[in-house]
Amino acid sequence: AEVCYDRLGCFTDNIPWAGTAERPIAKLPWPPEQINIRFMLFTRQNVLSYQEITPVDPSTISASNYKGGRTTRMITHGFVDKGDENWLKDMCKMMFQVEDINCICIDWKGGSRTSYTQSAQNIRVIGAEIAYLIQLLMNDYNQKPADFHIIGHSLGAHCAGEVGKRIKGLGRITGLDPAEPYFQGTPIEVRLDPSDAVFVDVIHTDAAPLIPYLGLGMSQALGHLDFYPNGGEQMPGCGKNVASQIVDIDGIWEGTRDFVACNHLRSYKYYADSILNPDGFLGYRCPTVEAFEAGNCFPCPTKGCPMMGHYAPQVRPATNAEQFKFFLNTGDARPFTRWRYKVTMTLIGDRAVKGLTKVSLYGVNGNSRQHELFKTTLRPDSTYTGYIDSEVDVGDLLKAKFIWNNQQLNPLLPKIGVKTLTVQRGKDRQEFTFCGSGAVREDVLQTLTPC
């Protein structure tokens, strides 16, 4: 079957759009009038209240603050969500702090608050409508395709892919946890893929399989750079018990959204946080999360690591052909930024003792908390390696502090200390070496100073 809408073209439900293993239920997309797609323009001249523009009536655009000759970023929401939800306009607001752009929040709740299988088809019409608007903006405001960047969350990510299929040379698409059902394992014309824009970056935060883990996002790599923060499946801070989750710091509504899809929503929270904290989300290129946790993919190459989020295009891998997976750890609450260090230490002491070691880092910009490194048998003259994701960017290191303890009585009052400690900073591979004098008893801080 097929349905055609003026201005937007025809849409079929033949294979691969439906009737396949991934897409058993066939649905045709709704007409644009029923979906009632709304474009809400924010600029630095109107940060708090939007101006509604529509390609159907170009006078709304000429009357607005829309200006050619600068980047236009468009943000689309996903299933069940809506365009005037806070996270879209808050993201625009943060972008205005760092750049002068046209920021358009796209609302299609008319087509997203229905069955998922219908919503997954509706994004084709929404993608066509956005492409129609971009075409008009390019004609009347001398904009080039490279000036446009579409940020799509969940179904919105594949909707951005639809736009990319219609606008050749679209500047950038950012997929925030692209939706898995009806898209994972489908051909590239159906889902988001690297051919949809000059640069496609994706953040996976709910990549566990839908069955049985209720993971809503895709695990499959979709772009030029695919980031899997915290491994991409279980985000820190999303495992809270029910009461703590719903009664959120930002209120009951945000808490309820998190209760329903905490991992899935983290993708846009990380992106928003990256706008004002560029180097707080460095991605380390690695084949698997296990390899990353084991430290095989550390530190960054000399060229530097790409930054997950807003500034991803700044560090691009050599070839565009291959797809690259990147891993990093984030915080469990805002700010989600973390800075990764490798710590290698050689211990001294009078005897071996089982225990947990912690290290805190001190630098020109401040000091970090005590971070657990490893829980093992601490043997004098042995060397141990661990990794720290510091919540503070301490800058160039001045000193470090070491402390150990174990949850048992130590009648012999053993002493363990650090002979030498080397800290390597991930982002620029720089090393700092410190030495300690003597050994300390349990729960006593040992200061390590430059050797």
Place this chain on the structure above:
Amino acid sequence: PPQEKGIFINLDNGELCFQSAQCKSKCCHRHDGLSLARCTSRAAENQECSPLTLYGTYYRCPCESGLHCDTDITIGGSITNTNFGICIDRNEKSISD
């Protein structure tokens, strides 16, 4: 092995609490008298802290292990649990003094 998930004990940071003993971090923290208390990390060196008290919750967390909350404890303050200090490392201070 994931530590056992507790509703009332072994709570992670961000989870609601009424007694610091419930939290893995041993600090049940609230911003002000009216806000809900949540488990939070203990204070690092140079951060604001409150000395260990018998109350369940803190306006400022006690210090991490090995650090001391340097405050001039006033009787009034200890009753209203509002005297705060800064976490310092006494070992290092004595070396450098």
